[in-house]
Amino acid sequence: MLNDMKTTPVKEAAVRANRPIKMRGEKVSVYYGQKQALFDVDLDIEERQVTALIGPSGCGKSTFLRCLNRMNDPIDIARVEGHITLDGQDVYDPDIDVVELRARVGMVFQKPNPFPKSIFDNVSYGPRIHGLAKSKAEMEDIVVTSLRKAGLYEEVKDRLDEPGTGLSGGQQQRLCIARAIAVSPEVILMDEPCSALDPIATAKIEELIDELKQNYTIVIVTHSMQQAARVSQRTAMFHLGSLVEVGATEKMFSNPDDKRTQDYITGRFG
Numbered sequence: 001m002l003n004d005m006k007t008t009p010v011k012e013a014a015v016r017a018n019r020p021i022k023m024r025g026e027k028v029s030v031y032y033g034q035k036q037a038l039f040d041v042d043l044d045i046e047e048r049q050v051t052a053l054i055g056p057s058g059c060g061k062s063t064f065l066r067c068l069n070r071m072n073d074p075i076d077i078a079r080v081e082g083h084i085t086l087d088g089q090d091v092y093d094p095d096i097d098v099v100e101l102r103a104r105v106g107m108v109f110q111k112p113n114p115f116p117k118s119i120f121d122n123v124s125y126g127p128r129i130h131g132l133a134k135s136k137a138e139m140e141d142i143v144v145t146s147l148r149k150a151g152l153y154e155e156v157k158d159r160l161d162e163p164g165t166g167l168s169g170g171q172q173q174r175l176c177i178a179r180a181i182a183v184s185p186e187v188i189l190m191d192e193p194c195s196a197l198d199p200i201a202t203a204k205i206e207e208l209i210d211e212l213k214q215n216y217t218i219v220i221v222t223h224s225m226q227q228a229a230r231v232s233q234r235t236a237m238f239h240l241g242s243l244v245e246v247g248a249t250e251k252m253f254s255n256p257d258d259k260r261t262q263d264y265i266t267g268r269f270g
């Protein structure tokens with residue numbers, strides 16, 4: 001059914017790939033009041049790959065990312081047109097439970113934003129509200145496993161009841177990743193997750209992203225070309241609200257089809 005959907009030339013690179021499509025944006029346009037921020041974006045997100053969204057400031061990368069789990073819903077003036085599907089199901093369908101959607105499509109923000117609670121409670125919060133643990137032991141298991149997957153457990157195992165806000169910036173960001181993982185998401189959206197971190201903390205998050213792609217589909221917005229090249233398998237280039245080009249990261253950084261991509265990755269604008 002999914003593969004029967006209409007495609008446009010800009011999606012050729014995605015269509016020729018043989019990986020399953022986890023999420024699909026079709027003719028996605030977004031308006032903030034009168035201002036149109038995205039124009040007819042067609043973009044497929046492949047399963048268990050890292051897709052990087054790149055492009056100059058204000059080109060609509062974050063807007064597109066936020067549409068994938070309806071983070072734009074609370075913005076009164078935001079209006080989304082077109083279709084976004086998760087495993088073929090329209091995420092804007094009125095019958096969709098948005099809380100459930102955001103558990104399946106989790107988000108990690110630019111600035112680490114742990115709750116003002118203990119490390120343990122930061123991670124157990126999601127599983128608790130979603131009723132994922134039947135006992136205390138099960139909850140502990142989820143928390144420990146999530147912290148391990150986020151590469152943080154060894155650093156915090158002796159102080160799980162201390163505040164999450166007391167950790168370093170990089171540790172806080174890994175705590176936020178553990179929090180996202182704890183509700184067993186299928187997709188993790190990351191909006192410039194390293195922009196507030198130093199190079200060492202950034203390298204740790206990048207390593208983590210590389211490991212996480214074995215189990216999760218990841219979409220990352222980044223301003224760093226090096227980061228996009230290092231962590232992603234696919235790259236989508238946006239400019240002035242349009243998707244310019246999408247394809248294998250290697251090709252996008254060595255031999256892009258569009259001059260705007262070439263100019264952007266070589267630092268001629270943006």
Ligand SMILES: Nc1ncnc2c1ncn2[C@@H]1O[C@H](COP(=O)(O)OP(=O)(O)OP(=O)(O)O)[C@@H](O)[C@H]1O
Nearest residue numbers: 032037055056057058059060061062063064075077
């Ligand atoms: N809440 C909002 N209200 C009004 N306009 C908005 C809002 N959020 C984004 N915009 C506008 O939509 C356009 C796209 O913004 P968006 O944040 O998606 O771009 P971006 O590529 O992620 O930019 P950056 O790299 O600077 O974060 C910009 O012109 C921005 O000013």
